[in-house]
Amino acid sequence: MSATAPASTHHTVDLLVVGAGPVGLYGAYYAGVRGLSVAVVDSLSQVGGQVTAMYPEKEIYDIAALPVVTGRDLIAGLRTQADQYSPTYLLGQEAQELSRRTDDDGRERLVVRTSAGVVVDCGAVVVTGGIGTFTPRPLPAGEELLGRGLDYFVPSKDAYVGRDVVVVGGGDSAIDWCLMLEPVASSVTLVHRRSAFRAHAASLAQVEASSVRIVTDAQVVALGGTDHVESATIQAKGAEPETVPCQQVVAALGFTANLGPLREWGVELHDNRHLVVDTTMATAVPGVYAAGDITDYTGKVRLISVGFGEVATAVNNAAVHLDPDAQLFPGHSTDQPHAVPVPA
Numbered sequence: 001m002s003a004t005a006p007a008s009t010h011h012t013v014d015l016l017v018v019g020a021g022p023v024g025l026y027g028a029y030y031a032g033v034r035g036l037s038v039a040v041v042d043s044l045s046q047v048g049g050q051v052t053a054m055y056p057e058k059e060i061y062d063i064a065a066l067p068v069v070t071g072r073d074l075i076a077g078l079r080t081q082a083d084q085y086s087p088t089y090l091l092g093q094e095a096q097e098l099s100r101r102t103d104d105d106g107r108e109r110l111v112v113r114t115s116a117g118v119v120v121d122c123g124a125v126v127v128t129g130g131i132g133t134f135t136p137r138p139l140p141a142g143e144e145l146l147g148r149g150l151d152y153f154v155p156s157k158d159a160y161v162g163r164d165v166v167v168v169g170g171g172d173s174a175i176d177w178c179l180m181l182e183p184v185a186s187s188v189t190l191v192h193r194r195s196a197f198r199a200h201a202a203s204l205a206q207v208e209a210s211s212v213r214i215v216t217d218a219q220v221v222a223l224g225g226t227d228h229v230e231s232a233t234i235q236a237k238g239a240e241p242e243t244v245p246c247q248q249v250v251a252a253l254g255f256t257a258n259l260g261p262l263r264e265w266g267v268e269l270h271d272n273r274h275l276v277v278d279t280t281m282a283t284a285v286p287g288v289y290a291a292g293d294i295t296d297y298t299g300k301v302r303l304i305s306v307g308f309g310e311v312a313t314a315v316n317n318a319a320v321h322l323d324p325d326a327q328l329f330p331g332h333s334t335d336q337p338h339a340v341p342v343p344a
Helices: 022-033 049-054 071-083 172-181 201-208 260-265 304-322
Strands: 010-012 015-018 038-042 088-091 095-102 108-114 119-122 124-127 133-136 164-168 187-191 213-215 218-224 231-236 242-245 248-251 255-258 274-276 288-290
Touching: 015 022, 015 108, 015 119, 015 304, 022 038, 022 049, 022 071, 022 304, 038 119, 049 071, 049 172, 095 260, 108 124, 124 304, 164 172, 164 218, 164 242, 172 187, 172 201, 172 248, 187 218, 187 231, 288 304
Parallel strands: 010 119, 015 038, 015 124, 038 088, 124 288, 164 187, 164 248, 187 213
Antiparallel strands: 095 108, 108 119, 133 255, 218 231, 231 242
16 A cells, blocks of 8 residues: 655655656656656645646546546546555655765765655656645635635545535636535535636536525635634625635635745756756756656647656656666556456
């Protein structure tokens, strides 16, 4: 089984994957195919990256062999695929300092320290961090109740069953949360500070046709409760404040993203936001590769499907970097032992 947030503060692995989104999870799988031990670090508290944080219930249509799949099911499948090889997940922490050391055999090793003080000693790094580290935009009211009824994304709908829920936001994430929670919650109220929504029109139409109460031109200005959220006060433009009972608040106000400490690693940047790579997906820093939306090269197309191919290329080249005598071509997957059962 894979490990999540292990207590150990030092891990020695062949490969470190920075970013646990779709591309990072597929990279963890491919590292296993190559027989490499791998750790995966991500600033979010769960795997899935942008997909989990922003559109878990949205249907995706451009994944090969899957005519349609929700973001949540895509991530679940990718994790099952990766977990065959028991990666170590270091979640809720950011990859920060990069240094080097020479081992007893004279080989250079990379040492990455995370924001949680965890040290990862590895032979190579593959950065799959999408557009960088995600930080949720905070809800100014009731920040002290974060984790006690106030959340920024919904890992599971179980905690919302039979609850009065207030969702704050006007983008795809807010609409997706409403569609996900409306069938199980006692009530759902959607609060948006504007009259127009940024969300996909078809999804918005579903919410409008549901039992979700929609309050526009309004903001949540206060949360009530001491140990847990008990109410929310909504201030609509030109109206008196209204306090509604609620036990769960989802603030889907978007995320800010930046490269953070990766800027200090010596990588070449394009537009100050993307890592420049060559055809092997190598950056300007020896032993550091990148794949997915965070990369840039001539002709780059930012799609999940493209990222899958890029990370396979990155991992296979990293395997040769670790062992120059290794073959670049990994062999066919049908020749590999797999723990995932083949569908009948």
